[in-house]
Amino acid sequence: MEDILRPIYQERASQPNTLGIVIMEKREKQSPITDTFDTILLIVVKEAEHPVFIKHYTYEDRKAAMHLVTEKQLNEWLLLGSNRKMVEWLLTGKIVFDRNEYIDNLRTELKDFPFYGRKIKMGIEFAKLIRRYMDGKAFFETRHFLDAYNHVVHSLHHLARLAVIENGFHPEVTVWNQVKQIEPEIYKLYEELVNSEESIEKRLELLFLASEFLIHSRTEIGASHLIGIMSDKNEWSFQELQFHPEISYYSVDLAVMIEFLIEKGTVKTRAVETKGKGIYHRYYFIED
Template sequence: MEHILRPIYQERASDLNTQGVLLIEKLEKSFHITDTFDAVLLMIVKESNQPIFIKHYQYKDKKAALHIVTESQLREWLLLGSNRKIVDWLFNGKILFDRNEYLEKLKMELRDFPFYGRKIKMGMEFSKLIRRYTDGKAFYEKKQYLDAYNHIIHSLHHLARLAVIEQGFQPEITVWSQVKQIDPEIYKLYEELVKSEEALDKRIELLFIASEFLINSRAKTCSEHIVGIMKEKEEWTFQELQEHELLNHYGVDLGVLLEYLIERGLINTILAETKGPSLFHRYYTISKNFNKSIDHSKLYWYIIKRRC
């Protein structure tokens, strides 16, 4: 459909505000990539009053969509992982217009995946993982197995994305295809959960124990972002952490991540007296144990026992 859509993007490409234009066409087995549209034009602009502008077109029996996004919105999607399709679009889309090689440089940046970018993405993905794992375990202990199953599935998905990020890649829509090659152990856990013929409660029990090891083994690495920020000063209130410009992306998951790190001994609490009897203010500081190694000797002992 490129020749049909050419008048649309050529008109806008002449605007100095336009950085680049990509064409993403529907593939027979991957129609979900374009949200069932036959083609998507992704146009990136420097700035706009609307960070996202979408327009739909029809040509005979074909339909197309124009997505105009600002650079800042694009960066936010890439940082937060809140638009899973955007990475696929950037990597696989056909470049129709590229001002000063903006798109080529962006694609190179994504392939290189700067270490700092990995650290913040790992921290946010880890916080989501902790949230899902914690909530799922609470449902499991209440014997609410279907709700527990839903949360453990989501926690495995966050674990898979985390494994991909750790290896320096951007998580794509087909994250399980990626993780099957990158971390077969996590892929095996996913198969155990969805394909096993064991009773649901037994499958969930197995996954919680296995996931606990996988989570704990990543605790230090995935908390380097928040700990690095906490080094800026000795003590923090929760509100100060929440309002920090690089931590506010964690959203509602920041609190549960903080409590997990306290439980693991990586962050300490400091209590300060208030005017009320036996009531204390709570402050947070980095633990001296953070640089010590964590014992991971219980590697999959439960799974091995179950298989014997």
């Protein structure tokens, strides 16, 4: 189908705003990578009216999708890991246009996966992991087992993604296939939760016990981004942390994450008197 799409991407390639164009062909009959389309045409541009513009095409019995994405939007997806198919397209798709080796340099960066970028990603995944784990535990204690199960499945998914990132890889769409090779212990835990013939209550009970250790063992690496930033100042208000340009990526789960770290003794609190009698501001700090 590339020949059919050539006039479309050649027109885009001639525009100075276009940074790179990649074509991704469907490899299997049922493929989640291409959203069921036979061909994906990814066009990265400097600027556009909308950060994402998608157009669908059909030819005979085949279909294609053009994704026009701004550089800013692409960078945000890559940082937050919120569009995992994009990593797959960039790494394995066929480059048909590459201004000043933009796509090639991006590929090198994705493969090298600088530790700085990994720390932010691990902070995001760890915050989500703690949120899901704590919510799951609360539902379990109130005997809402199906709600607890839902949260636990999600918490294991974030634990899996955290383990993959920690090992220097980008989580793929088929993350459990990666985890099976990298962290078989987490994979086994997930298998037992999903496939065990025990009652749902018993499965959750056993999983919470096992998860406690796995989460504890990853607290230092998962919270390293937050701790590194907090170490720059003597104390922080919650608002200062919430609106920090890097921490803001996981600010929605920040309160739960901080309470977890206080419980573990990683983060300390300090009470500062307010004008109201007996009411104190609560500040957070990392002990040297």
